[in-house]
Amino acid sequence: MGPHPAVAAIRLAVRRTLADLAAEAGMTFTPPARAPHGRPDAAALVNAGATAGGATTLIGNAHRHPSGLPRTPAAPGSPLVLVAVSGGADSMALATATAFEAPKLGLRVGAVTVDHGLQDGSAERACLVAERLRALGLDPVEAVPVLVGRAGGPEAAARDARYAALDEAAERHRALAVLLGHTRDDQAETVLLGLARGSGSRSLAGMPAQKGRYRRPLLELDRAATRQACTAQSIPVWDDPHNCDPAYTRSRVRHEVLPVLEKHLGGGVVEALARTARLFRDDADALDQWAALAERDLRTGEGALDVSKLAELPSAVRRRVLRRAALRAGCPAGDLFARHLETVDLLVTGWRGQGPLHLPGGVEATRRCGNLVFRRQGD
Numbered sequence: 001m002g003p004h005p006a007v008a009a010i011r012l013a014v015r016r017t018l019a020d021l022a023a024e025a026g027m028t029f030t031p032p033a034r035a036p037h038g039r040p041d042a043a044a045l046v047n048a049g050a051t052a053g054g055a056t057t058l059i060g061n062a063h064r065h066p067s068g069l070p071r072t073p074a075a076p077g078s079p080l081v082l083v084a085v086s087g088g089a090d091s092m093a094l095a096t097a098t099a100f101e102a103p104k105l106g107l108r109v110g111a112v113t114v115d116h117g118l119q120d121g122s123a124e125r126a127c128l129v130a131e132r133l134r135a136l137g138l139d140p141v142e143a144v145p146v147l148v149g150r151a152g153g154p155e156a157a158a159r160d161a162r163y164a165a166l167d168e169a170a171e172r173h174r175a176l177a178v179l180l181g182h183t184r185d186d187q188a189e190t191v192l193l194g195l196a197r198g199s200g201s202r203s204l205a206g207m208p209a210q211k212g213r214y215r216r217p218l219l220e221l222d223r224a225a226t227r228q229a230c231t232a233q234s235i236p237v238w239d240d241p242h243n244c245d246p247a248y249t250r251s252r253v254r255h256e257v258l259p260v261l262e263k264h265l266g267g268g269v270v271e272a273l274a275r276t277a278r279l280f281r282d283d284a285d286a287l288d289q290w291a292a293l294a295e296r297d298l299r300t301g302e303g304a305l306d307v308s309k310l311a312e313l314p315s316a317v318r319r320r321v322l323r324r325a326a327l328r329a330g331c332p333a334g335d336l337f338a339r340h341l342e343t344v345d346l347l348v349t350g351w352r353g354q355g356p357l358h359l360p361g362g363v364e365a366t367r368r369c370g371n372l373v374f375r376r377q378g379d
Helices: 005-024 042-049 089-105 122-135 154-173 184-197 223-232 249-265 269-298 307-311 315-329 338-349
Strands: 080-084 108-115 141-145 177-179 357-359 363-368 371-376
Touching: 005 089, 005 177, 005 223, 080 089, 080 154, 089 108, 089 223, 108 122, 108 154, 122 141, 141 154, 154 177, 184 223, 184 249, 184 269, 249 269, 269 307, 269 315, 307 315, 307 338, 307 371, 315 338, 315 363, 315 371, 338 357, 338 363, 338 371
Parallel strands: 080 108, 080 177, 108 141
Antiparallel strands: 357 363, 363 371
16 A cells, blocks of 8 residues: 555655756665565665664664655765755655655755744754654754844744755755755745735746755645645644744735635635746746846946946846846845836936935945946945
8 A cells, every 4th residue: 555645745746856956966876676565675775774884774763764664874975965844744744755765866864943042942842853853864953043133024034044044054064955845835825925015027936946955845735735744644743833923924825815815716726826936937037047148248348237228128127137237236135126126227218317326235326428337335
């Protein structure tokens, strides 16, 4: 009898991501021989997983993975993949599936759980999550405390602190990638938030399945599947009360906005929003590539932008060029909004002699002698 359908779906999604990572790393791996009936041969497992000292550790309670099948971890020194784990159903299902699939490809699996310190008992919960991950055979496992600032609001500040901790751990352990447990529901929420903020097509494109070292294997699966998978494998999960707190914007979208849309527009809203993100991402990627080529062609020897050539570009491409130039001059990406770019665009399309524009990060945009110049004030 095979695994629960939700377990199988998550394993398949993780397997595809890990296979891509292994291929990118140029890895080849021959799995150990299998005994009849599809069960791993015990001797082959021991030989495949033996360390220099002859010791072998099996995943899951020091003997078995929750699937019931013994699993031998990859040899020490094999490429490492880290999983970001909060303790919730999404990340625990991801960690469990990764622990099951990675050894087949010769990959080691570790995890990082971040303690944001925003709730009473958060340090103890982080340690408990770390213990559960070690019981699944993940190694190394770290519970990392962070200090959450205030810039951008509580949600953005927590996210910045979390990614900084994940980046540091990935660098220190030289991990191939960090896997994140975002699902199709998270993607739908992100699209709605981008729409409400009027942030443009890149925001409506949602979260990418891959960006730098980060991979999101579960973006095509819904949140219910991860909970079903954890229940089927008796994996304990922790439900973060912040996810139900209406003080947080994403929580209100999750528990108030999306249910209303589903009720009045019919089922399938989450799937439609996720599909919208994929379509917008294709468009945004194409426009970004066009803007990169255009910027290279119209940049002057002094690093300014030729206004006459800028004016010939479609507005969607031109504003991307302006954004690239502002970021290069030192504007923080998280503080540069559409309204800023619209104002800078008037220096190209609505020039009436207006003076320098002040942008976030102390950057100044000025039209001078037919060129648009971006520079940090004081430079």
